[in-house]
Amino acid sequence: MTILCTSLPVGASAVNEVIPVITQADDPSLTREFLAATDGRLTFDPAVYDFSNLADKGYLIIPDFLPPSEAEALYTYARQLGEPDWNFAGIGREQLHTVNTRVRSDQIRWLQPEHAVERAYLDTMEQLRIHLNRSFFMGLFDYECHLARYQPGSFYKKHLDAFKGRSNRVLTTVYYLNPDWRAQDGGALVMYGEKGEVLKTVLPQQNTFVIFLSDTFVHEVQLAHKERFSITGWFRHNTSSAQRIDPPA
Numbered sequence: 291m292t293i294l295c296t297s298l299p300v301g302a303s304a305v306n307e308v309i310p311v312i313t314q315a316d317d318p319s320l321t322r323e324f325l326a327a328t329d330g331r332l333t334f335d336p337a338v339y340d341f342s343n344l345a346d347k348g349y350l351i352i353p354d355f356l357p358p359s360e361a362e363a364l365y366t367y368a369r370q371l372g373e374p375d376w377n378f379a380g381i382g383r384e385q386l387h388t389v390n391t392r393v394r395s396d397q398i399r400w401l402q403p404e405h406a407v408e409r410a411y412l413d414t415m416e417q418l419r420i421h422l423n424r425s426f427f428m429g430l431f432d433y434e435c436h437l438a439r440y441q442p443g444s445f446y447k448k449h450l451d452a453f454k455g456r457s458n459r460v461l462t463t464v465y466y467l468n469p470d471w472r473a474q475d476g477g478a479l480v481m482y483g484e485k486g487e488v489l490k491t492v493l494p495q496q497n498t499f500v501i502f503l504s505d506t507f508v509h510e511v512q513l514a515h516k517e518r519f520s521i522t523g524w525f526r527h528n529t530s531s532a533q534r535i536d537p538p539a
């Protein structure tokens with residue numbers, strides 16, 4: 291069975307009040323460490339990468355996406371976040387948003403520009419968004435993303451991130467943070483082709499970046515035997531109408 295999973299940030303809709311909570315993400319020492327390693331920015335020049343495969347095949351895997359020290363700095367940030375920084379991930383949209391740990395059992399943290407480390411990753415994706423729009427006329431409107439933590443025993447069953455014509459999610463991105471991930475650690479991303487055949491098995495290895503069409507590739511995260519960190523995001527179209535703002539503000 292394929293499940294549509296378009297989890298949105300709880301509290302993103304205008305009707306929900308967002309209560310600010312001071313969490314470890316606000317800890318200045320976490321930011322200082324990151325600034326020392328990166329100068330506050332990630333080194334990213336989209337012109338260096340060949341995105342033609344994304345246009346031809348609908349997906350692209352880039353093994354060494356950022357300088358190694360920057361990949362490590364992102365990993366350090368994720369690993370040092372505290373328990374209150376994480377939430378169990380949900381499935382479904384807005385009011386239909388529910389937590390179903392039979393489908394996915396990872397924990398997530400939506401990235402926010404208020405945090406320097408998170409802003410650095412969001413800025414990088416903004417550069418990529420502009421590049422993809424210029425190169426392929428994709429009309430990508432915005433980007434949302436979350437850190438994900440799969441504790442040992444966690445998984446995300448086969449799903450599509452978007453159904454054709456029913457979601458504003460166009461491109462899915464996944465960036466992996468764990469160094470020295472081995473096949474026996476589980477947690478692989480498996481992408482399926484049109485006939486249900488395995489297209490790609492990607493180990494969640496530090497600094498690997500995957501991008502694919504959200505409404506085309508069924509995929510899953512196999513059972514992880516080790517704590518697994520990633521950043522998953524979606525470039526979106528603007529499908530607002532007079533009746534409905536989509537994406538929500």
Ligand SMILES: O=C(O)CCC(=O)C(=O)O
Nearest residue numbers: 446451464479511520522
């Ligand atoms: O972490 C991964 O490899 C993929 C995660 C995923 O499919 C999702 O969050 O929708």
Ligand SMILES: [Fe+2]
Nearest residue numbers: 449450451509
């Ligand atoms: Fe997914």
